[in-house]
Amino acid sequence: MSGNGAAKGAEEPRGAERITFEDLVAAIESKLTAAGAAPATARVLATNCASCERDGTLSHGVFRVAGYLDSLERGWADGTAEASVEVAGASFVRIDGRNGFAQPALAAAGPQIEQALADTGVAVVALRNTHHFSALWPELESFARDGRVAMGMIASGKLAVVPEGATCPVFSTNPFGFATPVAEADPVVFDFSTSSMSHGDLQLLRTEGEEAPVGTGVDSAGVASTDPNDILDGGGIRPFGGHKGAMLSFMIETLAAGLTGGAFTFEIDAEAPEGAHTFRTGQLYIVIDPERGGNEAYPARVQGFVDMLRGAGMERLPGDRRYANRAEAAERGIPVTDTIRALFD
Template sequence: MSGNGAARGYGVSSAGERIGFDELAAAIESKLIAAGASPATARVLASNCAACERDGTLSHGVFRVAGYLDSLERGWANGSAEATVDVVSSSFVRIDGDNGFAQPALAAAGAEIDQALADTGVAVIALANTHHFSALWPELESFARDGRVAMAMIASGKLAVVPEGATRPVFSTNPFAFATPVAGGDPVVFDFSTSSMSHGDLQLLRAEGREVPIGTGVDSTGADTRDPETILDGGGIRPFGGHKGAMLSFMIETLAAGLTGGAFTFEIDAEAPEGVHTFRTGQLYIVIDPERGGNEAYLARVRGFIDMLRDAGMDRLPGDRRYANRAEAAEAGIPVTDTIRALLD
C-alpha cells in the first residue's frame, strides 16, 4: 500500500528512544535547506515526512529524506521552485510546478482551489512538472477535515510493474487515494498503489533481508520470486488483482499523465538521470463539496454506513492505524528508528 504499508516497528531502536514531532520536522527541514531547498519548500516537505513517520507510514517518512536530498543536491529537482497556477475554468485548475516538489505546488494553489469549491462545489486540479515522493493521504486528509470528498492519483515515475502478458515493466506503482469526511469522527482515508506492494515497502523488506509472498513480483525472466532484491533489480512488481489492477493503472496513467499534460511513466523513466529517487511527473486531484445541492445529510449518512460496517465485523477501517499511531506519538513521541538516528547523527 502506498500510504499505510509499512508497519510501525521497522527498525525501531531497542532502547525505545522517542522524539517529538517538531524536533523531527526541524531536523529534516535543516537537512533540506542545506541541500538547496528554499525555507518554504523545506518546511512543507519536512512536515510531510515527519507526519508520515509519526503515523507509522515508515516507507514514506524519514526513509524518503535521502531521496529528496539526492535530487536537490544533483539539481534534478528545483528546491526553490515557484509554481504557476492557471484557472482554466470555474472548476478546473492547472498547476505547473516549475520542476519542484508536488506538495508546495499544491499548497500554492490553495486560494484558487477554495474559490472553485465556493463557486461550483468541485475542483479538478491538474498538477504537472513536479516531483511527488510521498504518500497521498496527508493532502487528502486535509481536504477531508475541511469537509470535502477528495481523490488523487499519480503517474509515479519509475517503471516497476509487469502485468500478465508483458515482458518488461510498463506501469509505475500508480498510487491512488480517496478521503471522505465523517460526522463526529476522523476522516476515512485510504491510499494504495495499484501494484501488489509499494516500491518503498519492497525496499524496506530488502534492507531487512525479508522475503515477500509469491505473486508479489517476478525476476528478470518473468518467473515468480520471493526475493525483493530480484524484483527490484531487473524484475518487476505484479499489479494487485491481476488484470483489474493493471487496468486501474491504465486509468491512472491516462488521467494523471494524459489529462494533466505530464509525462507517462515510460516517458518519465526514460528522462530521469541514473539512480535518482524522485521523478518529474503528473498528478490529478478531484475535490468535491459533498453538501452541495441540498445534500447536507452526507456526513451523517457516511457515519451510519461506517457504523454498519463496524457492526458487521469490519473493526479496522483505513486510517485507523494511522490515527492510533498519531495519538501514541502525541502522548509519548515518535519512536526513533535507525533511519531517524542516522538523520540526527
C-alpha cells in the same frame, strides 16, 4: 530526543527512543534547507515526511529524506521553484510545478482550489512538472478535515510493474487515494498503489533481509519470485488483482499524465538520471463539496454507513491504524529508528 517519553529538545543521546513531532520536523527541515530547498518548501516537505513517520507509514516517512536530498544536491529537482497556477475553467485548476516538489505546488494553488469549490462545488486540480515522493493520504486527509470528499492519483515515475503478458515493466506503482469526512469521527482515508506492493515497502523488505509475499513479483526472466532483489533488480512487481489492477493503472496513467499534461511513466523513466529517487510526474486531484445542493446530511449518512460496517465485523477501517499511531506519538513521541538517528549525524 529522549529515552523515556517525548523529547524535550534538540539533543539526541545515542540511546534515545522517542522524538517529538516538532523536533523531527525541524531535523528534516534543516537537512533539506542545507541541500538547497527554500525554507517554505523545506517546511512543507519536512512536515509531510514527519507526518508519515508519526502515523506509522515508515516507507514514506524519514526513509524518503535521502531521496529528497539526492534530488536537491544533484540539481535534478528545484528546491526553490515557485509553481505557476492557472485557472483553466470554473472548476479546473492547472499547476505547473516548474520542476519543484508536488506538495508545495499544491499548497500554492490553495486559493484557486477554494474559489472553484465556492463557485461550483468541485475542483479538478491537474499538476504537472512536479516531483512527488510521498504518500497521497496527507493531502487527501486535509481536504476531508475541511469537509470535502477528495481523490488523487499519480503517474509515479519509475517503471516497476509487469502485468501478465508483458515482458518488461510498463506501469509505475500508480498510487490512488480517497478521503471522505465522517460525522463525529476522523475521516476515512485510504491510499494504495495499484501494484501488489508499494516500491517503498519492497525496498524496506530488501533492507531488512526479508522475503516478499508469494505473488508480489517476478525476476528478470519473468519467473515468479519472493526475493526483493530479484523483483527490484531487473524484474518487476505484479499489479494487484491481475488484469483489474492493470487497467486501474491504465486509467491512472491517462488521467494523471495524459489529462494533466504531465509525462507518462515510460517517458518519465527515460528522462530521469541514473539512480534518481524522485521523478517529474503528473498528479490529478478531484475535490468535491459533498453538501452542495442541499446535501447537508452527507457526513451523518457516511457515519451511519461506517457504523454498519463496523457492526458487521469490519472493526478496522482505512486510517484507523494511522490515527492510533498518531495518538500514541502525541502522548509519548515518535519511535526513533536508525534512519531518524542518522538525521543528527
